[in-house]
Amino acid sequence: MTIRRTTVLPATALVVALAALTGCGSDGAAPPPAAGTSAGGVPAGATTGAPGEATGAPADAAGTFDPAVAVAHRSRDSYAATSEMTVETGEGAEKDVLTVTGRANHNTPAEGSRLETKMVRGSSVLAWEEKVVVDQAVYRRDKENGGTGWTTDQKPPASAGTGAQDTDGYAKVLLDAGPAARKGMETEAGVPVFHLAARLSPAELRRADPTYGDGRQNQGTDAADVQLWIDRLGRTVRVEHSTVVAGRPVVTRERLSDFGPAETFTAPSAG
Numbered sequence: 001m002t003i004r005r006t007t008v009l010p011a012t013a014l015v016v017a018l019a020a021l022t023g024c025g026s027d028g029a030a031p032p033p034a035a036g037t038s039a040g041g042v043p044a045g046a047t048t049g050a051p052g053e054a055t056g057a058p059a060d061a062a063g064t065f066d067p068a069v070a071v072a073h074r075s076r077d078s079y080a081a082t083s084e085m086t087v088e089t090g091e092g093a094e095k096d097v098l099t100v101t102g103r104a105n106h107n108t109p110a111e112g113s114r115l116e117t118k119m120v121r122g123s124s125v126l127a128w129e130e131k132v133v134v135d136q137a138v139y140r141r142d143k144e145n146g147g148t149g150w151t152t153d154q155k156p157p158a159s160a161g162t163g164a165q166d167t168d169g170y171a172k173v174l175l176d177a178g179p180a181a182r183k184g185m186e187t188e189a190g191v192p193v194f195h196l197a198a199r200l201s202p203a204e205l206r207r208a209d210p211t212y213g214d215g216r217q218n219q220g221t222d223a224a225d226v227q228l229w230i231d232r233l234g235r236t237v238r239v240e241h242s243t244v245v246a247g248r249p250v251v252t253r254e255r256l257s258d259f260g261p262a263e264t265f266t267a268p269s270a271g
Contacts, residue, residue, distance in 0.1 A: 056233035063192030074234025
């Protein structure tokens with residue numbers, strides 16, 4: 001999935017924040033399936049029959065579902081969700097911590113979101129901004145310096161696989177990795193989810209999302225360890241992503257919650 005971020009932040013953390021929002025896979029021989037799963041990595045007792053178009057996966061009484069069916073028939077309905085995200089870059093006293101919190105629409109032809117982004121190093125605030133996106137208009141307010149007014153600019157139209165349209169490319173790559181990537185059913189905030197996890201090479205990252213590797217190879221990016229939790233509608237509920245960029249560890253964590261109908265985001269009032 002893609003979540004819009006502020007461009008005032010340092011590029012390394014920003015690129016990772018933009019990219020690390022869904023799961024991944026890796027090639028190579030897989031070990032035998034985990035206990036409680038079939039040879040295809042599907043939990044024992046899961047319902048595997050194909051549902052109607054774009055309705056996600058059917059689930060049994062315990063909420064167990066087939067993740068491949070969930071992704072293949074993922075819901076294309078528009079929805080809004082609350083996002084809580086952290087990106088930690090570096091270690092020790094030099095570690096930068098980026099937080100992004102707010103609410104955004106997904107699967108919508110036009111973007112809509114209201115997010116607050118803050119980056120700190122120790123007790124120092126490096127950047128702190130509130131941003132509202134309404135279609136192609138972006139409104140920003142500098143909270144670090146106590147600003148109350150908003151600035152406005154335009155963003156380029158979303159290209160294929162980015163912007164307001166979510167992508168399930170990462171989940172597909174994970175599923176292609178075989179049984180080793182299918183960790184089984186878990187629960188997130190009381191919701192049954194399927195846990196996918198694997199290590200993804202730079203080439204595989206680009207296969208999952210053609211925009212992911214842009215400008216990253218020269219920054220020393222290696223493989224990435226990514227974990228993804230999806231619900232039966234194929235939506236990402238939680239993601240964790242670990243990699244190294246230019247010799248610095250970068251760990252991204254995000255949770256999505258409070259799913260509901262797509263919302264109307266309006267331009268903030270002047271002043």
